[in-house]
Amino acid sequence: MQLKRAINFFELWEMTGVVTMNNYDVIIVGAGPAGLTAALFNARSKLKTLCIDEIGNGGQAAITDLIENYPGFPEGITGSKLTIKMAEQVERFGAEKITEKVQKLKLEEEYRVVVTNQSKYRAKAVIIASGASPRMLGCPGEIDFRGRGVSYCATCDGAFYEGSNILVIGGGNAAVEEAVYLTKFADKVTLVHRRQELRAAKVAQERAFTNPKIDIIWDSVVEKISGNSSVEKVILKNVRSGERREMFVDGVFVYAGLEPNSAWVKGVVRLDEKGNILTDENMCTNIKGVYAAGDVRRKLLRQVLTAASDGAIAAFHAERYIESQFYGS
Amino acid sequence: MIEVNKDNFEQEVINSNKPVIVDFWGPSCQPCLELLPQVEKLSEAYKDKVKLVKVNSAGNRRLCIKLRVMGLPSFLAFKNGKEVKRISGQDLTIKEIEELIKSIA
C-alpha cells in the first residue's frame, strides 16, 4: 500500500530551517522478535521506519539456546540464528536501526517524540516493543557476585561451569529449559522452585525429570548467596516449613520471572500494577498513535511467536492510523 | 583490536604503558557478538588514550579462571598492570563500556 504524501506543518517548518529533528513515520523501541517483526511489516509498507535498541538485535530470544516451538524449523533453531535472520529480513526492506537507550516518550500534538540518551526522534506513531528483563532475586549476594557465579544467561556463561555444581532458580519454561542446557557443562544442576510443581511445558519437564544430572528442590527460595572471590554457598529456605539449609555451589542461574521494561513510559501509557502495558487486541495503548507489542504487554503467553505476532498486528494498526490521521480526508 | 591469549597477556595488558580494557567474549554469547563491532569503533576512537583488546573465552578458559571472569560479556580495566574496575552482564550497553573507557583514559 502506498501512502499519499502530503507536506504537513512540521515538515514545512523544517524545510524553512526553523527546527531540525529526525522525522519518521513509525519508531519502534526494541529490536527483539516483536520489534523486528513490526519493523519488517512497516518497512515493507514503505513507511519511514526507525528501530531503536540499546543493545543490538534479538532481545531475550538472542540468548536462548534452542527454540523448538517456532514453526518452520522442525529441528529447532538457536535463538541467535533466528534473530539474526529476522534482523537481516528487516534490513532488506530498509528500516533504519540505531543503538541508543530510549529514556522517554513525549506527546507533541499529533506527533510522538522518542527521547534517547543521545538524541530526539519524532514520529507519527510509536510501537513499544521493549520486552522484559530477568527479575532479580533480591537476596543478599546476588548483585555482588554477578559475573562471578551469579548469571542470567546460560548461553553466555554456561561453558564456565564445566564439571561444576550449579543451581537454577525458577520453575517456568526458561528455568527448566536452561537447566537441561546447562547439564552439557555442569556435573550437577539443582533446580530450585518456590512451588510444588513446575509451570514449564510438559516436554521440558519430562526432560528435566529424566536427566540424571538434574535434582529438584521444591517449595524453596534462595535467601543468601555468599563466597569469597566467587560464589561458594547459598542458603535456601523452605517456604512451607521455614527450614533453612546450606548448599555448596559454584554458580547460580536466575530464571525467576520477568520484569517488563516499561519504566520509561510510566505516566504516559497505562500500565497494570506489575508494569505491563495494557493494550486492546489491536495492540493499541490508551494513547492514540502509541502501540505496544511482545513481552512488555500484559498477556499470558510470552514467546517468540506471540511477540512476532503482536509486532505484526501493531505495525498494521499503526499504518492504518497514520493513513487516516495524517493523510485521510 | 588485537586478540589476547595466555601467551601475550603479560606483554599486551600487564606491561602496557597505556591503560587497557580487555573485552571477554565467546562464540555462543550473542550479546558479546552484538557488542563487538561497536567496541571496535570505540577502540579506534580512543586509541590515543586507551588500548582495547579482546579475549575469546572459549579458547582461554585458564586465563578466565585466573582473572575470575565467569560471566560474559565482561570488560576489565587495567592501569599499570593492575585491574582497577570491571563491568559484566548480558545487558551491558555500549554507553556503559564507553563510560568505563573514559574513566581510565
Ligand SMILES: Cc1cc2nc3c(=O)[nH]c(=O)nc-3n(C[C@H](O)[C@H](O)[C@H](O)COP(=O)(O)OP(=O)(O)OC[C@H]3O[C@@H](n4cnc5c(N)ncnc54)[C@H](O)[C@@H]3O)c2cc1C
Ligand atoms: C532463557 C529463555 C528461554 C526462552 N525460550 C523460549 C523458547 O524456547 N521459545 C519461545 O518462543 N520463547 C522463548 N523465550 C521467550 C522469548 O525469548 C520472549 O518471549 C521474546 O524474546 C519476547 O520478545 P520481545 O520482542 O517482546 O522482547 P525482548 O526479546 O525482551 O526484546 C526487547 C528488546 O528491547 C530492548 N530495550 C528494552 N528497553 C529499551 C530501551 N529503554 N531503549 C532501547 N531498547 C530497549 C532490549 O535491549 C531488547 O533487545 C525464552 C526466554 C528466555 C529468557
